C-alpha cells in the first residue's frame with residue numbers, strides 16, 4: 001500500500017501535493033509564482049497577526065472584549081474588520097486580473113485556469129466576504145442605536161452569524177494555501193463545478209464557504225427584522241424610523257427570502273458532487289438550467305440586498321450634510337419597499353439567452369425596467385434634499401456625490417441590459433462587467449465607505465483624518481472611472497468576460513487604461529490604510545466625546561462616543577421623526593432623567609468561538625473528505641449547544657447607580673462644554689459652518 005492510501009482515513013484526499021507552494025518550486029512559471037506568493041502572504045500574514053497578539057499581550061483582551069462579546073457594536077466592528085481584510089485581497093486580485101488582460105494579447109503571464117480561479121475567488125470574496133459582512137457590520141453597529149434599542153433581539157445568535165461568515169472567509173483564505181479554489185465563477189454554474197469536469201477540491205471550497213456564510217446571513221436577516229419589529233424605543237412608530245433603519249428592514253426581509261434558494265442550490269450541488277445525485281447533470285433526469293434559475297432567484301435579490309442599506313446610508317448622509325430634513329421621506333420608504341418586492345420578479349434577466357420563449361424574456365425585461373422607477377424616485381429625492389441645502393462638503397458627501405453621478409450611469413446601462421435584444425448582443429461581455437461594477441462600486445462600496453467615515457467617530461470617539469479621506473475618495477472615484485468605463489467600450493467591441501487572453505489587438509489600449517485605473521484603486525485602498533493609521537496617531541486632537549460630531553438628527557448622535565455597552569442610560573421616548581433633531585429644536589436634546597433603572601445585558605459567551613473553530617474544521621473536513629473530523633466537529637458543536645442550553649446565568653445586571661454615575665458625568669461634560677468646544681467638535685470642515693447649529697439645550 002502506498003503512503004497516500006495508508007493515511008487516507010486520517011487525511012482524506014489531502015496530501016503533500018495539495019500544498020499550493022510546491023508547484024512553484026518544481027515548475028517556476030510566472031503563474032505559479034504569483035500563486036505561491038499569494039499563499040506565502042496568507043501564511044506570513046497569519047504568523048504576523050499571531051506574533052503581534054503575543055508581543056502586545058493582546059490575546060486576553062481579544063478573547064474577553066471581542067471574540068466572546070455579544071455586544072452588537074463590537075460584533076459590528078468585527079464584521080467590518082473582516083470585510084476590510086478580505087477587501088484587500090479582492091482588490092489585489094482585481095489588479096492582477098487587469099494586469100493579465102493588459103498583457104493578454106496572445107498570452108499574458110497567468111495560466112488560464114489560474115485566471116479562472118482569480119475571477120471566481122474575486123467575485124465570491126467581493127460579494128460574500130466584503131459587501132455582505134461590511135453591510136452586516138454597519139447594520140449591526142448603527143441600526144439598534146438608531147431605533148433606541150439596547151441590543152439586537154438575539155445577541156448570541158448574532159455572534160454565531162458572525163462566526164458563520166468568518167468560517168466562509170477562512171475557507172476561501174485557506175484555499176490559497178491548500179489545494180485550489182473553484183474555477184466556476186461566483187455563481188459556480190455546473191457543469192464547470194460538476195464532479196465530472198472538476199473533481200478537485202475547488203468547487204467544494206466554494207460550496208461550503210458560501211453555504212455556511214449564507215446560513216449566517218439568513219440568521220442575521222431574521223435577527224435584524226425581529227429587532228426592528230420588537231425593540232424600537234417607545235413612541236417610535238415605523239414611520240418615525242430613520243431611513244437607514246427602513247432600508248435595513250427591507251434588506252432583512254430580502255435576506256430571509258433570498259438566502260434559502262442559495263442554500264438549496266449549494267446543497268443540491270453538493271449532493272451531486274458527494275453522493276452522485278443528478279440534479280444538475282445532463283443524464284439521469286438532471287437539468288443544469290434548474291441550477292441557473294435557483295442561483296439567480298437568490299442572486300438578483302442579493303444585489304438589491306446589498307444596495308438598499310447603502311441607499312439608506314446615503315439618505316442619512318445627504319440630509320445631515322445638507323443641513324436639511326430628507327425630502328420625500330414617505331416616497332423614499334415606499335420606493336424601498338417597491339424595490340424589495342420587484343427584486344424577486346426579475347431574476348430571469350441574467351439568462352435571457354438560455355432559450356426560453358421571447359414572451360417570457362419580454363415579461364422579465366419589462367419587470368426589470370420597472371425597477372428604474374422607484375430608483376429614479378430616490379435619486380430625485382436625494383437631489384431635492386441637496387437643493388438649496390447648506391452643503392458641508394465633508395468626506396461622506398464626496399462619496400455621495402460620486403455615487404449620485406456614477407450610479408445613475410450604471411443603473412442606465414442596467415436598463416439597457418434589461419432589454420433582451422440588447423442583452424443578446426452584450427451578455428457575458430465586458431459591457432456586463434462594466435455595468436455591475438458601475439452599480440456595485442459607486443452604489444455599495446462608496447455607500448459603505450461613506451458610512452464608515454460618518455459613523456467612525458461614533459464608534460471610536462475620534463474622527464478619521466479628513467485630508468486622507470478626500471485623497472482616498474478621489475482615488476476611488478477616478479480609479480473607478482478609469483478601470484470600468486473602458487470596459488463598456490470593450491464589451492461593445494465584443495470582448496467576452498472571463499477571458500484570460502485575446503487575439504484582437506484592438507482590445508489592447510483599453511485594457512491598458514483599465515489596468516492604470518486599477519492601480520489608482522489600489523492607491524485608494526492604500527490611502528484608506530494610511531488614513532486609519534494617521535487618525536489613530538492623532539486621535540487626541542480629534543476626540544468627540546460629546547457624541548454629536550456632525551450635528552446629527554437621529555438617536556445614535558444623542559449618546560456619548562463611544563457609546564456605553566447598554567447604549568442608552570435611559571431609553572428615549574420618541575415623539576417625531578428625526579428624534580434628536582426634534583429634541584434639539586425644542587431645546588431638550590440632553591434631558592435630565594427622573595430615575596435610572598438596573599439594566600440587564602447578556603453575558604459573554606464562547607459559543608461563537610466554538611462554532612468558528614468547529615465550523616472551519618467541518619468545512620475543511622468536507623472539502624478534503626476527512627470524515628472522522630467532520631463527525632467530530634459536528635459532535636463538538638452540537639455538544640456545545642446542548643451544554644449552553646443548561647446555563648441559567650446568561651445575563652448580568654448593571655446596577656442603576658453605575659449607569660447613573662456614568663450618565664451624569666457625561667451630561668456634566670456636555671453642559672460644561674463651552675460653545676467653542678462644541679463648535680470644534682462639530683467642525684468637520686470650515687465650509688458651510690455657518691449653517692451649523694450648536695447642540696442646544698444641554699441640561
Ligand code: HEA
Nearest residue numbers: 303307349371372375376411412414415417418427436439
Ligand atoms: C448593487 C448591485 C446592482 C444594482 C443596483 C443593479 C441594478 C440594475 N441591474 Fe444589474 N447586475 C448586477 C448588480 C446590480 N445591478 C450584477 C452583479 C450583475 C451581473 C452578475 C453576473 O452575471 O455575474 C448584474 C447584471 C444585470 C443584468 C444581466 C445582464 C446579462 O447577464 O446579460 C441585467 C439585465 O437586465 C441587469 C439589470 C439591472 C437593472 C435594470 C438595474 C436597475 O435597478 C437600475 C435602476 C437605476 C437607474 C435606472 C438609475 C436611476 C434612475 C433614474 C435617474 C430615473 C430615470 C431613468 C429611467 C426612467 C430609465 N443587471
Ligand code: HEM
Nearest residue numbers: 094095097098119123126127131185186440497498499518
Ligand atoms: C476594487 C476594484 C475592482 C477591480 C479592479 C475589479 C476587477 C474585476 C475583474 C478584472 C473582473 C473579471 C472580469 C472578467 O470577467 O473578465 C471582475 C469580476 C467580478 N467582480 Fe470585480 N473588481 C473590483 C471590485 C469589485 C467589487 C467591489 C465587487 C463586488 C462587491 C466586485 C465583484 C465582481 C464580481 C461578482 C465579478 C464576477 C466574477 C465572475 O465572473 O464570476 N468587484 N472584477
Ligand SMILES: [Cu+2]
Nearest residue numbers: 300347349350
Ligand atoms: Cu439581476
